[in-house]
Amino acid sequence: METFLIRALQLIMSLSLLVIIHEGGHFLFARLFKIRVEKFCLFFDPWFTLFKFKPKKSETEYAVGWLPLGGYVKIAGMIDESMDTEQMKQPAQPWEFRSKPAGQRLMVMIGGVLFNFLLALFIYSMILFKWGDSYVPLENMTYGMEFSERAQKIGFQDGDILLSADGKKLERFNMDMLRNIIEANEVTVLRDGKEVTVYVPEMSLLEITKDAEPFVTYRLPNLIDSVIPNRPAALAGLQKGDEVLAVNGKPVTSWGQFTGTLRKLQEQTGNADGTDMRQITLIYSRDGIVDTLSLATDSAYMIGVAPKTPSQIYKPIDINYSFFGSFPAGIMLGVNTLKGYVSDMKYVFTKEGANSLGGFGTIGSIFPKTWDWYRFWSMTAFLSIILAFMNILPIPALDGGHVLFLIYEMVTRRKPSDKFMEYAQMTGMVILFGLLLWANFNDIMRFIF
Numbered sequence: 001m002e003t004f005l006i007r008a009l010q011l012i013m014s015l016s017l018l019v020i021i022h023e024g025g026h027f028l029f030a031r032l033f034k035i036r037v038e039k040f041c042l043f044f045d046p047w048f049t050l051f052k053f054k055p056k057k058s059e060t061e062y063a064v065g066w067l068p069l070g071g072y073v074k075i076a077g078m079i080d081e082s083m084d085t086e087q088m089k090q091p092a093q094p095w096e097f098r099s100k101p102a103g104q105r106l107m108v109m110i111g112g113v114l115f116n117f118l119l120a121l122f123i124y125s126m127i128l129f130k131w132g133d134s135y136v137p138l139e140n141m142t143y144g145m146e147f148s149e150r151a152q153k154i155g156f157q158d159g160d161i162l163l164s165a166d167g168k169k170l171e172r173f174n175m176d177m178l179r180n181i182i183e184a185n186e187v188t189v190l191r192d193g194k195e196v197t198v199y200v201p202e203m204s205l206l207e208i209t210k211d212a213e214p215f216v217t218y219r220l221p222n223l224i225d226s227v228i229p230n231r232p233a234a235l236a237g238l239q240k241g242d243e244v245l246a247v248n249g250k251p252v253t254s255w256g257q258f259t260g261t262l263r264k265l266q267e268q269t270g271n272a273d274g275t276d277m278r279q280i281t282l283i284y285s286r287d288g289i290v291d292t293l294s295l296a297t298d299s300a301y302m303i304g305v306a307p308k309t310p311s312q313i314y315k316p317i318d319i320n321y322s323f324f325g326s327f328p329a330g331i332m333l334g335v336n337t338l339k340g341y342v343s344d345m346k347y348v349f350t351k352e353g354a355n356s357l358g359g360f361g362t363i364g365s366i367f368p369k370t371w372d373w374y375r376f377w378s379m380t381a382f383l384s385i386i387l388a389f390m391n392i393l394p395i396p397a398l399d400g401g402h403v404l405f406l407i408y409e410m411v412t413r414r415k416p417s418d419k420f421m422e423y424a425q426m427t428g429m430v431i432l433f434g435l436l437l438w439a440n441f442n443d444i445m446r447f448i449f
Contacts, residue, residue: 003031003369010367012068016042018116018387021298026073026108026117033104036095039074041065069199075108077088079421080272102410116388117334123381131374133171133319133329136310138162139190142312143221146256148213155198158219158254160189173310176340179205183343191322205344213260220255220307231304232262236295238284238305245290246283255307262301338385344391397428 020040030037037060041049045065052063065071079094097108152158162170162177166185170177181187182205189200208215211257222244227234244258245251247264252258265280278297283290297303310316321329341433367373394404401424409415416424 006369006371007367010371010376010379012355014367014376014383015068016100017380018119018384019043021115021119021384022112022387023071023389024071025111025113026075028109028115029108029111030073030075030097033100033108034095035100035104035108036076038070038076039063041066041073042071043295044070044072045297071134079418081424082228102406105405106403106410109399109406110392113388113392113399116384116391117338118382120337120388121331121334122252123330124333124382125326126199127374127377127381128321128329128333129326130324132321134311134316136314136316138170138173138177140314141218141310144219145216146219146254148208148211149217150208150213151215154200156187156216157191158256160191160196160198162216163188163190164214173218174187176336181216181342182208217256218310220310220313222252222255222258223308224305225308225312228304228306231296231302231306232297233303236293236303237305238282238285238293242288242323243285244282245285248281249283262303264298266301304372319343334381337390341385341389369445395428395431396424397432401428 018044039061041063043065046069054061077098147156165180165187224242247261391399394400
């Protein structure tokens with residue numbers, strides 16, 4: 001319950017900030033062009049609002065709705081989420097949206113997307129300023145990588161050091177690295193001191209992320225770095241620094257092989273309830289002395305040990321940024337994040353992509369179980385990128401739909417009729433609510449099954 005509340009609070013805080021910034025972009029450009037904004041609402045407020053106030057001498061009412069699906073600003077003289085068609089039947093006023101030049105109206109509509117993207121760049125810059133950047137170059141990971149069964153069938157081998165994909169240097173272990181490998185025709189690796197080319201067939205990033213095994217991960221030595229008190233390993237007497245050599249007589253030469261062997265044992269016996277303990281035999285080495293012990297695992301064949309991290313094994317590259325120096329790096333990080341997200345959007349239009357869509361449960365799950373400001377701000381920046389991109393899509397009811405109609409007007413010098421805009425807005429809202437229902441239905445099905 002505590003984990004749920006922490007994640008829910010992070011989600012609400014993040015969405016609130018993103019909605020305020022997004023709608024603030026529309027609001028500021030509207031006021032810049034002297035367009036009246038009748039309402040600024042955080043979240044939606046069908047039937048009633050949780051809170052509202054209107055400052056003296058202000059034309060704008062500020063409110064907080066009860067439905068946290070977004071927010072809106074009610075701009076006078078346009079058909080938007082409020083569906084106020086009665087206002088559109090009255091003569092146009094000089095302070096209304098519809099009375100302004102198409103160029104000004106375009107700036108009002110892209111204001112939200114622009115502010116969300118700028119927010120993401122600013123957050124990324126401040127993350128780099130506060131925490132800096134640290135990574136281990138792939139070429140320095142002399143222990144190499146570990147690959148899934150799918151990757152090994154392609155031609156990768158455990159211990160390969162990743163060098164480049166289609167001639168582009170692979171620098172660090174992250175989603176961009178995986179994306180570059182999947183989309184490449186050939187990947188160059190260092191194997192036994194020689195450069196070897198692995199030819200990659202056409203694959204889907206969405207498909208490989210659904211595999212039980214990660215396509216590629218760090219190859220770590222099978223040394224125990226920490227032992228959790230009162231768990232099977234500690235109770236059996238295993239200690240930090242012990243090297244695992246075999247499980248049930250099967251030799252293991254890396255941490256991945258060790259945990260993979262335990263995982264296969266679990267798959268062979270099936271899931272058990274939490275009270276069922278399973279016996280395994282370990283051969284291990286301590287200070288050069290080889291010994292054997294039998295110990296009970298928990299129902300998932302876990303014993304309560306952890307390996308060294310790559311940054312403990314290899315010397316990482318630490319980069320610190322000054323306040324002003326953080327902005328170019330933050331902009332580059334934001335742009336690369338957007339490029340990656342846009343590249344992955346092609347999977348949404350597949351059957352697997354539609355089934356993988358997630359709602360608020362999925363979004364909430366990306367936040368950490370415990371409060372972590374670094375993770376919170378990283379996820380908020382990422383969601384701001386997503387919100388900016390999704391809103392600029394040319395779908396009626398989204399900012400991109402309004403932008404599309406404004407560009408049509410600027411090119412043809414013909415404004416779409418109010419009736420057409422009304423039907424387009426209604427159609428877009430039906431599409432969006434349909435997608436919202438489907439995404440949250442997927443979350444419910446994942447929770448049940």
